[in-house]
Amino acid sequence: MNKKIKITIIGGGSSYTPEFIRGLIERSDELEIRELWLVDVELGQKKLRIIYEFAQRMLKKANLKWKIFAxxxxxxxxxxxxxxxxxxxxxxxxxxxxxxRIPLSHQLLGQETNGAGGIFKALRTIPVALEIAKDIRELCPQAWxxxxxxxxxxxxxxxxxxxxxxKTIGLCNVPLIHKSNEAAxxxxxxxxxFFKFAGLDHFHWHRVWNRDGDEVTAKLIKILYQNPDPKQQFVQNIDAGKYNYEQIADLGILPCEYHRYYYATDExxxxxxxxxxxNTVRAQEVKKIELELFELYKDPELDTVPPELKKRGGAHYSDAACDxxxxxxxxxxxxxxxxxxxxxxxxxxxxDTIVEVSARITSHGAEPIAWGKFASAPRGFLQLIKxxxxxxxxxxxxxxxxTALQAFTLNPLVTSGKTAQKVLDELLLAxxxxLPQFADCIAELKKSSRR
Incomplete structure (x- = not known):
């Protein structure tokens, strides 16, 4: 029998946490959990308390004696x-x-993980990730x-x-959404x-076979992209911008939903x-949804994940994490x-670089499944984004x-020259x-703006 484990969730005050806990509860017969820790920062303290109390009700309903801490x-x-x-x-x-909103004010795409906005989400997150890594090396070096x-x-x-x-594995729910929708x-x-994926997070392609060993990728491309339903929206936070069918057919492999930003940029x-x-960009809509969710989570009678969480866009989140x-x-x-x-x-x-691929997950981690070679078009795009x-x-x-300006220049969703510098400067100041690592740079920007 495996030992009982301690699971720590960093960002425990997230609106997604109840979905994660539901996934753990559903797998309680295969996961021996002794402690579940929810940790957040002072900014998220109120949300953390609400999630903690909701999680306690969920565990009580499931009749599980796991110790939970916030x-x-x-x-x-x-x-x-x-x-x-x-x-x-x-x-x-x-x-x-x-x-x-800042990129959009300059006629550039604004998105959480793509374009200028995605770059800045990474720039804010990298220093914190390195601090967390230091703590893991010191306090739980054996942890996954x-x-x-x-x-x-x-x-x-x-x-x-x-x-x-x-001992790190990165996850995203988008491949699971593709698999579910394409099977349907x-x-x-x-x-x-059988699905085989290869590429980068939010920038992958995939192929599909049936149980007889016949590849059905071309058939799916025709079904999904030749005459698509104009209201078809696989991923909650991505508009259903239309792909050019001839281009996807020429690729011969199925794109990620996030590729809409690159293959249908103007639309x-x-x-x-x-x-x-x-004033209804996706982030502003998410902010409203989260306010509604936390009001629901406060209900002392609520002990199951409410259906309204689906609006947040985290379909299959618990499946990916808990599996x-x-x-x-x-x-x-x-x-x-x-x-x-x-x-x-x-x-x-x-x-040795990090990619997003199909892999077998064992006790020693991920064993990637070989994709092989990409054709010229996806290969060039992939190497650019990497x-x-x-x-x-x-x-x-x-x-x-x-270096930050180099990243802007490389990104196909960001322009170069004066507009790129203006957007970069505004995001740095905002x-x-x-962004403690940019302190000297930001001080210079402030000086120059006063001249």
Whole structure:
């Protein structure tokens, strides 16, 4: 029998935490949990208390005797943990509003993990990730780190390569959404299909086979993209911008929903600008949804996850996180889509870089499944975005203005020249309190603005 484990959730005051706890409860027959720790920062203290009390009711209903704790002391929460799950947002939802609205004010796409906003979410998060990594090395060096913090691929690479936490797996719910929706489109049970993914977090492609061994990728491309339902929206927070069918057919592989920002940029930007003018960008909508959710969570009679959580956009979140923990804990060897070291799975990227691929998850971590070679179009795109991710991590560590501008220039959703500098400067000033590595740079910007 496996030992009883301690799980620590960093960002325990998140609106997603009840979904995570539900997933653990549903797997209580395969996970021997002794302690569950929820930790957050002072900014999230009120939300943490609400989540803690809601979680207690959930466990009581499930008749589980797990010990559960809530704290602002990260070191206390991490001590001797067996699994650490990270799902934190530096600065809270208000920073996301700025990430989306500031680029849009300059006619650039504003999005949580893509474009200028995505770059700045990473820049704010990297220093905190490195602090967490230091604590893990000191307090629970044997622990597995399950990262959900966005941009998940960049932060996972930060934990593994810069933070020296080799026992790290990065997760995203988007591949699970694809699998579910594509099985429905084919009218075939999901467990009768084999999916193979490769690329980067929010920038991957995949292929699909049926149980007879026949590839059905082309069939799915035709179903989903030749004459799509204009209201079809697979991912809650992504507008249904229309792909060009001929382009996707030429690719011959299925795109990630986030590829809409790259393959249908003009259409996506116009939709976002409409929301910007109405003060209803996605971050502002999420802020309203979270207020509603926490009012529901406060209800002393509530002991199950409310259906309203689906509006938040975290479908299959608990499945991804809890399946990864269970597969490691029980040495299951389940196939999942994770961010992990490439190790030759994608021929065109370095072996030690972090990629998002299908992998078998065992007690010793992720074993990537080989994809092979990409054709020229996806290969070029993939190498560009991977290079940009590495530049972002460098800027996030060193706080160098020129490096940050390099990341802007590499990103296909950001322009170059004066507009890029203006957006970069505005975002640096807007997020000053969460960018300590850029302190000297921001001081110079303030001086120049007074001249």
């Amino acid at each position: 704290t602002l002391d990260r070191k206390e929460a991490l001590k001797n943990a067996d699994f650490v799950a990270t799902q934190f947002r530096v600065g809270g939802i208000d920073t996301r509003v700025l990430d989306e 780190l399950i990262n959900f913090t966005n941009p998940s691929g960049i932060i996972t690479q930060t934990f593994i390569k810069e933070g020296k936490i080799s 489109a084919l009218g075939i049970p999901e467990d009768e299909l 996506m930007l116009q939709e976002q600008l409409k929301d910007y003018k109405k 990864a923990i269970s597969s490691i804990y029980n040495d299951k060897g389940e196939t999942m889509v994770v961010s992990t070291e490439n190790r030759g799975a994608i021929a065109e990227l370095p072996s 290079g940009m991710e590495e530049v972002i991590i460098s800027a996030g560590k060193n706080g160098n203005y020129g 997020h000053e309190q969460y």
